[in-house]
Amino acid sequence: MKRSTTSTIAVVLVLVLVVVGVVVFVGVGTDGASAVEVGSQKVSRQDVNDELRAVTENDALVKQAGADRVSQSNGSIVADAAVALVMNGTVQEAIIKEYLDRKGEKVTQQDVAAGKELWPQTGIGQFESGFPKWYSKRAEERLAVYSAFARVTGVDLQGDSAVDDIAAELRPFARKVGVTVDPRYGRFNPRKVTVVPYKLPAGLVDSSSSSASN
Secondary structure: OOHHHHHHHHHHOOOOOOOOOOOOOOOOOOOEEEEEEEEOOEEEEEHHHHHHHHHHOOHHHHHHOOOOOOEOOEEEEEHHHHHHHHHHHHHHHHHHHHHHOOOOOOOOOOHHHHHHHHHHHHHOOOHHOOHHHHHHHHHHHHHHHHHHHHHHHOOOOOOOOOHHHHHHHHHHHOOOOOOOEOOOEEEEOOOOOOEEEOOHHHHHHHOEEEEOOO
């Protein structure tokens, strides 16, 4: 039995609202160097911080998630929530882009159309009205990248094993090219091809990047 496209994409991007309350906060006030690097793909800290700010400024999302997880008052977001709402999608998108580039594949107009159609149906997409237009556009673009990946690899995004299948396809590639995540945002888990938060207060985490390429 297959999941609906709506539920599958929500799972694939790990865009969930129920997160455990780990008392680690990711500050969203400092912009600068790269937050994520995968081969030739780089995602700046500014881009990640912008997404995190957009999450904290979405009134309906904050109300649903809870002030203990997403805080508007101090511009912070609990690390588990940051990972679930922003970082996992950011890292996997970068890996997939590098994957597609090395295979000579591109995101097609059909993929773009699929991304636009899927965005409002995702778990976080239900809060679209509270996001700025640029954020919705970024979400659509990210979904388009997943659509291209599914088209190229044959991974069924509607299948019950979609999350595992995506990880299985990306795992050896990620190990080969190397994935680096700035520890401010968590650390890369090469087995699950996701980001996991550190369990230390952000102020105690070294500012240098942490690489997981094996």
